[in-house]
Amino acid sequence: MSDLYKCNFLPLISKLRVDLEKWNNLHITVTGRINCIKMNILPRFLYLFQCLPVFLPNSFFRQIDTLFSSFIWKRKPPRIRKGLLQRQTSVGGLALPNLKYYYWAANLHKISFLIHEQALNWCTMEIKSCSMSLVSMLTSKMPMRFSQSSSNLVVISTLRIWSQFCSFFKFNELSHYNPIYNNHTFPPSLDPAFLHWKSQGLAKLNDLYIDNVFASFDELSQKYSLPKNHLFRYFQIRNFVKSNTMSFPFISPCTIVDELFEKSFRQKGALSKIYCLITNIKSECMEKIKKQWEAELGKQLSEVDWKRALSQINGTTSCCKLNLIQFKTVHRIYFTNSRLSKMYLNVKDECNRCHMSPANMTHMFWSCPHLKNYWAIIFNHLARALEITLTPSEDAAIFGTFFNRNWESYTNCERNTIAFSTLIARRRILLEWKSTNAPKASHWYKDLLLFLDLEKIKYDLRGQPSQFDTTWGAMINYTKTLKTL
Numbered sequence: 001m002s003d004l005y006k007c008n009f010l011p012l013i014s015k016l017r018v019d020l021e022k023w024n025n026l027h028i029t030v031t032g033r034i035n036c037i038k039m040n041i042l043p044r045f046l047y048l049f050q051c052l053p054v055f056l057p058n059s060f061f062r063q064i065d066t067l068f069s070s071f072i073w074k075r076k077p078p079r080i081r082k083g084l085l086q087r088q089t090s091v092g093g094l095a096l097p098n099l100k101y102y103y104w105a106a107n108l109h110k111i112s113f114l115i116h117e118q119a120l121n122w123c124t125m126e127i128k129s130c131s132m133s134l135v136s137m138l139t140s141k142m143p144m145r146f147s148q149s150s151s152n153l154v155v156i157s158t159l160r161i162w163s164q165f166c167s168f169f170k171f172n173e174l175s176h177y178n179p180i181y182n183n184h185t186f187p188p189s190l191d192p193a194f195l196h197w198k199s200q201g202l203a204k205l206n207d208l209y210i211d212n213v214f215a216s217f218d219e220l221s222q223k224y225s226l227p228k229n230h231l232f233r234y235f236q237i238r239n240f241v242k243s244n245t246m247s248f249p250f251i252s253p254c255t256i257v258d259e260l261f262e263k264s265f266r267q268k269g270a271l272s273k274i275y276c277l278i279t280n281i282k283s284e285c286m287e288k289i290k291k292q293w294e295a296e297l298g299k300q301l302s303e304v305d306w307k308r309a310l311s312q313i314n315g316t317t318s319c320c321k322l323n324l325i326q327f328k329t330v331h332r333i334y335f336t337n338s339r340l341s342k343m344y345l346n347v348k349d350e351c352n353r354c355h356m357s358p359a360n361m362t363h364m365f366w367s368c369p370h371l372k373n374y375w376a377i378i379f380n381h382l383a384r385a386l387e388i389t390l391t392p393s394e395d396a397a398i399f400g401t402f403f404n405r406n407w408e409s410y411t412n413c414e415r416n417t418i419a420f421s422t423l424i425a426r427r428r429i430l431l432e433w434k435s436t437n438a439p440k441a442s443h444w445y446k447d448l449l450l451f452l453d454l455e456k457i458k459y460d461l462r463g464q465p466s467q468f469d470t471t472w473g474a475m476i477n478y479t480k481t482l483k484t485l
Ligand SMILES: [Zn+2]
Pocket: 351, 352, 353, 354, 355, 356, 363, 367, 368, 369, 370
């Protein structure tokens, strides 16, 4: 088994070092670098993860993470937490692959076959190699020693990976799917009475609960037609559950372990589904960033509002550079004077344009008095182009969406136009970040036309020219009526 690691993973890491070194000098944005990892490096590792049941220690993944971080940030210290980059694109992340999660997903996928497809030849072979029930081992309390549990090294390796996964997420409790019959942690389980229970459909701990409460013997015997003389067996299993479950007599909360045992993951894209399930268990918390925005804006953002702001990050355009701008804005990555003043004594917390304090994110993008005219012109043009009433608002100016209003009442075309046009406006502010003058709306207008040309090319290349006209028709027609701003 150790040769498998030496012959496959070590050469891959050496090759990865060479490749990243070579690509490091290329002019690629952070998003581009993440996409390189996603499209080029991930499949190489995933292939090995799926084919080789080799136990990989945490140090292996730490080594890869260091290589990735050095590549993404061009050998400089990271500016965004890895966890934020790893969040899914649908929730405002950049979907940087988490190799450790992919490794677990590949192995969990295999385990789901061992649970649901036991008739397959390789599954039968692996299950038979075990000295005790495989399902019982997988659903028991962790940690557990597996070295003597099977004569097959592949199975031992799979079980070690399972244990590594469970201990990382602290899944130490008994699973709902722990079997009642043939359970190595419950010695009386080999009694024929429990085999009878199994044949009646009372096979796992989950079945012992009715309406989420541990059922009485009468209830169970009624539901599963159990004979009266099985009462003693009932007491045995109840005592076993009671002494091993914290929440007894109530059912413990469902975990991914239970989900894995419940569903079969045979369909296409199963590995990605398991990966998503794993990322959802422990995704990087955005609460601190949300609170900072709430403090600056002086209002509460509801979960729906915040979700909308996050989904807008990658939902406005397919242009990586523009998406990155929105990602950095919402994640407050940009260095405002307010932030710099906390780092350097010689920097004053005041706006370069109006000399007011604090020059925080909200001030720089919205509340600076010098930006009032800029935003007023932009919102006025948007309202006239879309023929709707539109009041300038910080929500659209910063997040490209409206909070606490009926955003859904706008058509898709109106929403896209507002989100995209304000994003171009934010880009213009960033281009003149340190300037003492406010950006000009005429520059925004030029930028918008330029980026619309690029969008049109993208739609044409995708073979959807009519979709471009549907989305941007109103704006394009409006620009034709204007000679200059
Ligand atoms: Zn200002």
